[in-house]
Amino acid sequence: MIDSRNWFAEVPETRQRRFLASQRKGVCMEVNGRTLVNFASNDYLGLSTHSDVCMAAQKACSVMVGSGASRLVSGDDPMLHRLEKKLARWKGYEACLITGSGMLANLGLMQALADRHTHLFTDKLNHASLVDGARLSGAKTHRYAHLDTAQLAQQLEQHVAEKRIIVSDGVFSMDGDCANVSLLLQLAEKYDALLIIDDAHGIGTVGESGAGLTSMHKVFGHTRLIEVGTFGKAFGSYGAFILGTNELIEGLRQRQRTMIYSTALPLAMIAAAETALTLVQQGEVLSRLHHNIAYFKAGTSALGFMVSETAIQPLIVGSDTEALTMSATLAKYGFFVAAIRPPTVPENTARLRFTLSASHSMEQIDKVIDCLGNIV
Numbered sequence: 001m002i003d004s005r006n007w008f009a010e011v012p013e014t015r016q017r018r019f020l021a022s023q024r025k026g027v028c029m030e031v032n033g034r035t036l037v038n039f040a041s042n043d044y045l046g047l048s049t050h051s052d053v054c055m056a057a058q059k060a061c062s063v064m065v066g067s068g069a070s071r072l073v074s075g076d077d078p079m080l081h082r083l084e085k086k087l088a089r090w091k092g093y094e095a096c097l098i099t100g101s102g103m104l105a106n107l108g109l110m111q112a113l114a115d116r117h118t119h120l121f122t123d124k125l126n127h128a129s130l131v132d133g134a135r136l137s138g139a140k141t142h143r144y145a146h147l148d149t150a151q152l153a154q155q156l157e158q159h160v161a162e163k164r165i166i167v168s169d170g171v172f173s174m175d176g177d178c179a180n181v182s183l184l185l186q187l188a189e190k191y192d193a194l195l196i197i198d199d200a201h202g203i204g205t206v207g208e209s210g211a212g213l214t215s216m217h218k219v220f221g222h223t224r225l226i227e228v229g230t231f232g233k234a235f236g237s238y239g240a241f242i243l244g245t246n247e248l249i250e251g252l253r254q255r256q257r258t259m260i261y262s263t264a265l266p267l268a269m270i271a272a273a274e275t276a277l278t279l280v281q282q283g284e285v286l287s288r289l290h291h292n293i294a295y296f297k298a299g300t301s302a303l304g305f306m307v308s309e310t311a312i313q314p315l316i317v318g319s320d321t322e323a324l325t326m327s328a329t330l331a332k333y334g335f336f337v338a339a340i341r342p343p344t345v346p347e348n349t350a351r352l353r354f355t356l357s358a359s360h361s362m363e364q365i366d367k368v369i370d371c372l373g374n375i376v
């Protein structure tokens with residue numbers, strides 16, 4: 001007999017996802033009464049606890065918390081439009097659409113753009129939201145090996161269709177490496193396709209002004225290019241945005257189901273993101289992050305880390321149990337470092353994934369490297 005207690009197959013012990021009850025306190029977190037330095041957050045600039053950002057959110061929700069309706073019905077506050085204009089200008093695009101989380105943005109974007117006649121060409125390590133968006137759209141999907149633009153070109157030669165879209169993360173979330181966005185755009189032009197770049201981890205962290213990977217490659221604003229960013233990472237808030245031409249964004253306003261049929265973001269999140277944008281543009285938190293990345297890389301150069309120039313610094317250890325043991329040992333010394341295992345990453349590539357923040361002190365970085373040196 002089926003009931004909800006036997007519906008799911010049991011997950012093997014080493015594959016079980018563990019949800020750790022913890023309370024964040026600045027760059028630290030409290031777990032079971034102990035304080036650990038957090039090397040496993042996407043709060044790259046420390047803005048989720050920045051006083052200006054918190055104040056902006058507080059002010060925005062002093063008389064109203066929820067937005068009350070979807071943007072289509074009565075939740076389309078001018079504050080959303082103001083931030084959309086600022087983001088478009090900063091990133092060098094004509095227009096911008098703010099939506100719920102990055103997950104919702106990608107599901108809705110891909111469902112709106114693609115149907116069963118569309119062909120998608122996607123990097124094998126793309127974020128789950130892009131994978132699921134592709135499925136939801138019903139499009140034919142061709143996956144190319146991670147960063148393998150030669151294989152991508154082959155697939156584009158082979159699978160001819162009127163509507164084709166290349167889809168890639170900008171900065172990849174589990175490896176910290178980067179798509180060659182200028183080469184991807186060249187391929188999009190050569191083969192007459194669109195290009196979606198989801199730079200959730202790059203916006204606010206890479207490039208001189210923090211404007212992300214497309215800014216670094218100077219390809220922003222191209223009419224074939226659609227870019228996705230989020231507020232949940234470097235911006236320290238919650239929500240997401242899509243950038244593109246005026247016509248594209250208007251088309252999404254008409255069609256993007258995850259925006260049309262979902263409650264608009266609370267204004268506290270918008271106000272926080274707007275203040276975060278100002279802080280990113282001022283550059284001080286960004287240069288602290290860049291300093292910390294360089295400092296961490298210098299200290300770990302002999303420890304066998306993957307090559308990454310970004311705030312995501314993975315150390316592949318191979319087996320699931322080894323990754324869990326190392327993470328537990330680091331926790332004993334006072335550091336929280338995530339053990340990332342399959343299916344989040346490919347088989348036999350379980351890893352410790354360090355993420356750096358502008359808020360880490362040099363002493364905290366020194367200490368975690370010391371501990372790591374003792375256990376690898």
Ligand SMILES: *Cc1c(COP(=O)(O)O)cnc(C)c1O
Pocket residue numbers: 100101102103104106127129169173198199200201230231232239240
């Ligand atoms: C985190 C992430 C998302 C999801 O964003 P949320 O706002 O957390 O839902 C989407 N794409 C990429 C590449 C991400 O890293």
